[in-house]
Amino acid sequence: MARLAERLAQIFSWACALAVPGLLLAFLGYLVMRGGPTLGPELLFGDVPADRVLFQGAPVFDGIWPAVLGTLWLVVLSTLMAAPVGVLAGAYLAEYASGRLKTALVFGVDVLAGIPSIIMGLFGFTLILFLRDAIDPQANVCLLLAAGCLALLVLPYLVNAARTSFESLPRSLRLTGESLGLTRNQIIFHILFPAASRGILGGLVLSIGRAAEDTAVILMTGAVAGAAAGPALFGKFAALPFQIYYLAAEHQNRQELDMAFGAALVLLSMTSVMFFAASLLRRSLEKRWTT
Amino acid sequence: MDDVTRPEPAIRLLDLGISFSGRTVFSSVSCEIAKAGPTVIAGRSGCGKTTLLRTINRLNDGIAGCVVTGEVVAHLGGTGVRVYAGDIPVEELRRRAGMVFQTPNVLPVSVEKNLLLPLRLACGITGGEAIRRLETALREAHLWDEVKDRLRRPAEDLSGGQRQRLCLARILALQPDILLLDEPTASLDYKAAGRIEDLILELSKKFAVVMVSHSLRQTRRLAARILIFREEGGLADIPVETAKNPETFFQVMEEML
Amino acid sequence: MFAGCAFLAALAVAFIFCFLAWFSLPLFSGGRLAPLFTWVWNPMQNQFGILPMAVSSLMLAATAMLGAYPAAVGLCFFMHGLGPSRLAGPLMSLVRFMTAVPTVAYGFVAAILLTPLLRQTFASGTGYCWLAASMALSVLILPTITLIVDGRFSNIAPGLRTTGEALGLSRSQILLHLVLPQSRRALIAAAALGFGRAAGDAVIALMLSGNAARVPHSPLDSMRVLAAHIALVLATDSQSEAYASLFACGLLLFAVIIAVNAVLRLLDRESSGGPGSRG
Numbered sequence: 039m040a041r042l043a044e045r046l047a048q049i050f051s052w053a054c055a056l057a058v059p060g061l062l063l064a065f066l067g068y069l070v071m072r073g074g075p076t077l078g079p080e081l082l083f084g085d086v087p088a089d090r091v092l093f094q095g096a097p098v099f100d101g102i103w104p105a106v107l108g109t110l111w112l113v114v115l116s117t118l119m120a121a122p123v124g125v126l127a128g129a130y131l132a133e134y135a136s137g138r139l140k141t142a143l144v145f146g147v148d149v150l151a152g153i154p155s156i157i158m159g160l161f162g163f164t165l166i167l168f169l170r171d172a173i174d175p176q177a178n179v180c181l182l183l184a185a186g187c188l189a190l191l192v193l194p195y196l197v198n199a200a201r202t203s204f205e206s207l208p209r210s211l212r213l214t215g216e217s218l219g220l221t222r223n224q225i226i227f228h229i230l231f232p233a234a235s236r237g238i239l240g241g242l243v244l245s246i247g248r249a250a251e252d253t254a255v256i257l258m259t260g261a262v263a264g265a266a267a268g269p270a271l272f273g274k275f276a277a278l279p280f281q282i283y284y285l286a287a288e289h290q291n292r293q294e295l296d297m298a299f300g301a302a303l304v305l306l307s308m309t310s311v312m313f314f315a316a317s318l319l320r321r322s323l324e325k326r327w328t329t
Numbered sequence: 330m331d332d333v334t335r336p337e338p339a340i341r342l343l344d345l346g347i348s349f350s351g352r353t354v355f356s357s358v359s360c361e362i363a364k365a366g367p368t369v370i371a372g373r374s375g376c377g378k379t380t381l382l383r384t385i386n387r388l389n390d391g392i393a394g395c396v397v398t399g400e401v402v403a404h405l406g407g408t409g410v411r412v413y414a415g416d417i418p419v420e421e422l423r424r425r426a427g428m429v430f431q432t433p434n435v436l437p438v439s440v441e442k443n444l445l446l447p448l449r450l451a452c453g454i455t456g457g458e459a460i461r462r463l464e465t466a467l468r469e470a471h472l473w474d475e476v477k478d479r480l481r482r483p484a485e486d487l488s489g490g491q492r493q494r495l496c497l498a499r500i501l502a503l504q505p506d507i508l509l510l511d512e513p514t515a516s517l518d519y520k521a522a523g524r525i526e527d528l529i530l531e532l533s534k535k536f537a538v539v540m541v542s543h544s545l546r547q548t549r550r551l552a553a554r555i556l557i558f559r560e561e562g563g564l565a566d567i568p569v570e571t572a573k574n575p576e577t578f579f580q581v582m583e584e585m586l
Numbered sequence: 587m588f589a590g591c592a593f594l595a596a597l598a599v600a601f602i603f604c605f606l607a608w609f610s611l612p613l614f615s616g617g618r619l620a621p622l623f624t625w626v627w628n629p630m631q632n633q634f635g636i637l638p639m640a641v642s643s644l645m646l647a648a649t650a651m652l653g654a655y656p657a658a659v660g661l662c663f664f665m666h667g668l669g670p671s672r673l674a675g676p677l678m679s680l681v682r683f684m685t686a687v688p689t690v691a692y693g694f695v696a697a698i699l700l701t702p703l704l705r706q707t708f709a710s711g712t713g714y715c716w717l718a719a720s721m722a723l724s725v726l727i728l729p730t731i732t733l734i735v736d737g738r739f740s741n742i743a744p745g746l747r748t749t750g751e752a753l754g755l756s757r758s759q760i761l762l763h764l765v766l767p768q769s770r771r772a773l774i775a776a777a778a779l780g781f782g783r784a785a786g787d788a789v790i791a792l793m794l795s796g797n798a799a800r801v802p803h804s805p806l807d808s809m810r811v812l813a814a815h816i817a818l819v820l821a822t823d824s825q826s827e828a829y830a831s832l833f834a835c836g837l838l839l840f841a842v843i844i845a846v847n848a849v850l851r852l853l854d855r856e857s858s859g860g861p862g863s864r865g
Binding site for chain 3: 163310
Binding site: 212214217228232 | 386388391420421422423424425427428430432434436437438446447450451499500503
């Protein structure tokens with residue numbers, strides 16, 4: 039009986055090790071097969087010439103260019119909001135906080151990390167309801183709100199990346215700073231921060247990928263299908279994940295389905311590049327402190 | 330008149346003791362250390378020599394649960410300074426009592442920045458003055474000729490001995506009064522260690538040098554005064570003359586420990 | 587300034603929670619709560635029961651775990667002894683890469699490939715069902731679970747393997763009888779985090795589960811989970827009663843997250859000082 043369990047464990051582990059990569063390769067292969075041929079200027083701009091879109095701001099009705107722009111805006115804005123707060127909070131948790139306060143703050147960050155993005159979206163939507171009641175009846179969901187909610191979503195990733203980067207620095211680095219008569223703040227800003235920067239950057243890149251791919255938040259905070267132009271801060275906007283989500287259910291013809299495949303491939307490429315950049319940064323960081 | 334025959338000691342340890350979270354490392358250590366040196370502290374490994382050295386520049390303070398009793402009086406900038414009474418800020422204390430560690434702890438930046446960064450941050454010195462101090466310190470550490478063409482290269486590219494001399498130069502640039510050397514040659518090969526030893530002898534003419542050493546050979550070579558850190562507590566003098574003859578020296582060491 | 591930023595992060599949690607609580611406060615007065623905890627959702631008839639969604643959420647998360655959890659443990663077994671060691675590194679990189687795949691891409695490909703397949707195979711329904719969502723969700727949470735379990739295995743497996751081999755145990759025996767029992771904390775933590783992720787997901791459920799507001803009776807039935815319900819109601823209804831139910835859904839989901847984190851915290855406390863299992 040015991041022998042049987044061992045044999046089954048062996049077979050099952052091999053099955054998993056074959057099935058999971060197989061599934062992933064099938065998924066990627068299918069996406070590349072269907073999305074690959076659509077890549078080109080038509081995917082981005084439809085039948086409008088690229089130069090007219092880029093230089094004269096011509097509207098695009100059957101391309102994903104507005105969605106690409108929207109996603110870029112979301113990523114840039116949410117990173118600008120989340121990065122400073124996240125990095126400084128991580129530094130605080132690693133270098134200053136202690137005892138119960140630290141436990142409580144770490145718990146808060148962990149809970150924030152666990153909050154589903156749909157709740158973050160609901161929060162953003164509620165915020166607008168509140169603003170309508172309290173300040174401006176015209177308040178509405180918009181790009182800025184979506185970016186703010188995305189910033190909250192990626193904030194805990196940044197805090198944890200910064201915290202672990204600081205905590206994994208060798209103690210000797212701190213001791214060196216102290217022995218040279220530097221103050222605590224000088225040590226943190228001028229010695230520890232540059233040394234931790236690669237790890238922090240890795241976390242930042244990963245959180246950018248996370249902000250780029252999230253669908254649930256923007257679903258509830260102002261993403262629309264069929265925006266023809268680039269987004270404005272206080273207007274509704276198009277974004278790649280939402281475009282894919284929308285077209286998956288609502289595509290009318292083969293051409294729209296192809297566009298969805300193209301959009302999915304573009305989005306996957308964006309997050310993959312982010313992922314590999316982050317791995318490279320992490321690897322060079324590890325090499326630095328282990329040799 | 331007394332001042333002429335017995336100059337003000339560089340460091341006085343007054344009934345000094347330290348414990349971490351209730352565990353006592355040593356207690357009731359009293360001693361006077363003169364400016365003329367080097368003064369070498371010897372003793373079994375793990376008996377608290379490094380900890381003793383670090384109580385002088387308060388480097389143990391950062392460790393949780395550290396309690397220091399007694400007082401250290403250091404002769405810094407022409408006056409006696411009570412270290413634990415807080416006569417001067419701890420940052421200034423550490424700058425004036427420069428420390429070199431067992432393994433060269435260069436910062437992961439360029440050779441040049443290893444000196445310029447502490448100068449700027451701890452002393453507020455930048456520009457031409459900083460460059461002058463950089464060159465003077467590197468010359469004092471006999472490193473200038475070896476690194477003058479690669480000041481912008483990573484300090485980690487230097488050899489072990491060069492890195493340790495860079496660490497020495499780094500504290501010399503801060504113009505200290507006292508040098509605290511914690512087994513500065515422990516991680517180096519014979520030849521590199523010899524160069525550091527030459528340097529220590531030279532520097533001891535200008536600075537008060539207190540040094541922890543594991544090597545009996547090195548102790549015999551460098552020490553103007555030998556202090557044994559005994560397990561039952563306290564520092565005891567060994568006459569330097571005994572060190573001249575290895576046989577008697579080892580014998581005395583054995584008895585003292 | 588440092589402290590301020592850390593508090594801002596913690597404050598954000600408190601703020602989000604209070605905001606949702608404040609907006610759901612009206613629910614707790616005037617007997618508005620009872621109608622929500624019923625089994626029928628039919629806004630036209632003024633029936634706003636969210637229990638089907640709550641139950642569906644738990645069912646979907648549970649079945650997704652059923653797919654992902656054994657597979658994750660199987661992968662870890664493969665990487666720590668049962669498979670060739672030179673394949674362990676590439677396999678781990680692959681699992682890590684899976685975290686970078688956009689959720690919406692999984693959902694999209696599953697909607698195009700998987701649902702027609704289910705429709706044809708079982709010759710019933712639309713293909714948008716519990717089973718489809720559960721399968722896609724399994725793929726989504728697989729890396730989360732694998733990374734946690736692998737973190738623990740990497741810490742203890744090499745040492746235990748030496749010990750076990752010296753005792754003449756086979757690799758499966760070492761993994762089953764030495765490594766697995768020593769990884770209890772990590773296994774529970776992985777289950778809690780994986781479940782939390784699965785219960786909170788909206789996009790896969792929205793795209794694949796069919797979204798009919800009732801409790802499914804078979805894996806081929808359509809279902810609607812809490813997270814999807816929030817998105818759907820916001821998109822379609824605008825009656826205040828329907829809105830109010832959203833906050834009840836939000837609070838329920840929040841409660842799941844707090845519970846998951848409480849489990850993790852308990853595990854940490856239970857054996858503090860041991861190697862962390864939450865890599």
